[in-house]
């Protein structure tokens with residue numbers, strides 16, 4: 260394996276190069292990816308949050324990784340389409356999902372780069388865990404537009420990620436084209452990845468300013484968001500009003516129950 264060394268002195272590195280290094284990291288580290296889930300009780304607890312979330316219908320899972328979330332989504336969904344760029348993690352996700360749900364025909368895996376891929380249809384739920392933090396800020400508006408376009412009327416985006424407190428556990432890098440962190444694999448190879456530690460309130464405000472109905476709550480060092488895009492005609496959200504997050508800028512910042 261090629262050992263990549265950090266080059267924080269590099270003055271010219273664009274988003275594309277950083278994103279390519281991020282993909283290389285996840286490809287090379289696929290076999291190590293599940294270790295934190297095995298070692299950290301709070302991560303396993305976080306997985307159970309899916310059971311309380313409004314997952315329904317046809318689900319699109321972005322950046323599914325090794326499929327830690329996929330079987331839990333499948334248990335609540337009519338179908339799951341799970342997308343990731345790395346064939347190495349997709350192979351693990353396929354195996355995990357088959358062992359949990361059987362060779363379910365309702366789960367389809369797609370290998371694609373999310374910065375190029377456009378969803379071919381609409382879904383009732385678009386779910387992404389630990390993906391938002393890997394989207395460079397400059398690409399966020401386009402990303403949210405893609406998520407909105409992927410949602411059927413009344414559909415919801417559900418997202419889970421690391422909050423600012425988790426930054427203490429990372430080797431944060433400066434001087435790169437996007438907020439970034441240095442990751443090291445077991446063989447000593449090092450990679451720079453995009454890592455944006457979104458604050459629940461700022462994220463809520465940002466989405467509300469884009470016209471989304473959104474609620475983001477903190478769960479220990481993480482956050483869990485449920486959001487509905489603005490309707491194309493600018494009217495009221497179409498469905499599930501009672502269960503939908505309200506169109507307001509007050510994240511539920513209560514600690515985990």
Ligand SMILES: C[S@@+](CC[C@H](N)C(=O)[O-])C[C@H]1O[C@@H](n2cnc3c(N)ncnc32)[C@H](O)[C@@H]1O
Pocket residue numbers: 278281282285286321322323324325326327328342343344345348371372373374387388389390393
């Ligand atoms: C932090 S992992 C999250 C995996 C999974 N959602 C979870 O929570 O365990 C980020 C995932 O994003 C994937 N990824 C990185 N760049 C990508 C891209 N450009 N398009 C699609 N997936 C990408 C990686 O392969 C990796 O599986």
